[in-house]
Amino acid sequence: MRQRKRILFVVNPISGGKKKTAFNKQVLEVLDLEKFDPTFKITDHPNHAYELGKSAVVEGYDAVVAVGGDGTINEVGSAIMGTDMPLGIIPEGSGNGLALYLGIPLNESAALRRINRFETVDVDTGEINGRNFFNIAGLGFDASVSDHFATENIRGPVGYLRSIMNVLSDFKPSTYTLVIDGKEYKKEAFMISVANSPQYGNNAYIAPQASITDGILxxxxxxxxxxxxxxxxxFHLFTKSADQSEYVEILPGKNIKIIRDEKGPVHVDGEPVEMGKELEIAIKHKSLKIIC
Known part of the structure; x- marks a missing residue:
């Protein structure tokens, strides 16, 4: 009998506000157990998914599957990027931006069947002040919303909408200096999103032409x-036409510096992170393998 591939499923039990008590049973029903040998580990503290991903590399697993939202994917992906170990995704978050872009089904069984195929693609990743992002990093309004959403007791789209309305009531635009591949710009902006893939999640497209394989942010x-x-x-966000709005400007780049007046939150794949006035951002071309 041929040797089965060892797969570690890293499960975030609270992502997306969904209970995952029956997930292990579903994996055993849908995963091809003649080809794969699954192990399950549950996260129980911040950065735990990253730690489990690092351990999986050391322990010689053949793949790690992130069961959660973009934040869980970010942690696991950051742990294994630059290796030959592929990342699998079972989307269980509030937005699932990266999974939607890659065409990974939101249905658990259908996503598991993608794992059975075990087909991979090499994708780009971004880095902002030493933190990796795979989908979108941003500052300004959307970062403030993510910061508020982190304290919201209602998860999912309803909680996110509540955060938007709370932040919108007194939010003010800021002035930023941007240096993109050596060229300097001065911009007053409501927000700035640095997109590796086109959408935040829930099919809201901020950068409709973005590609996760073109080596460009x-x-x-x-x-x-x-x-x-x-x-x-x-309306523009949900019709893939944000780039047609007179209020949206999209500039491509590989090496980006953004200077703002004061430190504050930055969202990194939807997770708020406090960062300083100067942000250094770069693309890492085809630095992660994803099963899709």
Missing amino acids: DVCIVHKFPLYLLPKMV
Whole structure:
């Protein structure tokens, strides 16, 4: 009998506000157990998924599967990027931006069947002040929303919408200096998103032309706009037409520096991180293998 591939499933039990008590049973029903030997580990503290990913590399697993949202994917991916070990994704988050872009089904059984195929693609990753991101990093309004959402007791889209409305009431645009591949810009912006893939999640596309394999980051600058146009801006997000808005400017780059007036939150794949006034951002071309 041929040797089975050892797969570690790293399960975030609280991501997306979904209970995962039956997940292990479902894996044993759907995963091809003639080809794969699954192990399950549950995260129970911040950065635990990263630690488990690092251990999986040392222990010689053939793949690690992140069962959670973009934050869990970020931790596991950061642990194994630069190795030959592929990352599998079972999307269980609030937004699932990376999984949606890669065409990974939100249905657990369908996503597990993708693992059975074990087909991989090499993708780009981004880095901001030493922190990896695979989907989008941002500052300004969306970072403030992520910061608020982290304290919200309602998860999922409803909680995220509540955070948007709370932050929107008194949010003010800021002035930023950007240096993109050596060229300097001065911009007043409502928010700046640095996109490796096109969407935040829930099919809200901030950078419709972004690609996770082209070696380029899309710097999406959302300029100050009248509040009465908010429904139109949201319409652009959900119709993949943000780049057609007169209030959105997208500049491609590989090496990016952003200078702001004061330190504050930055969202890294949806997770808020406190960072300083100067942000150094770069692309790492095809630095991670993903099963899709």
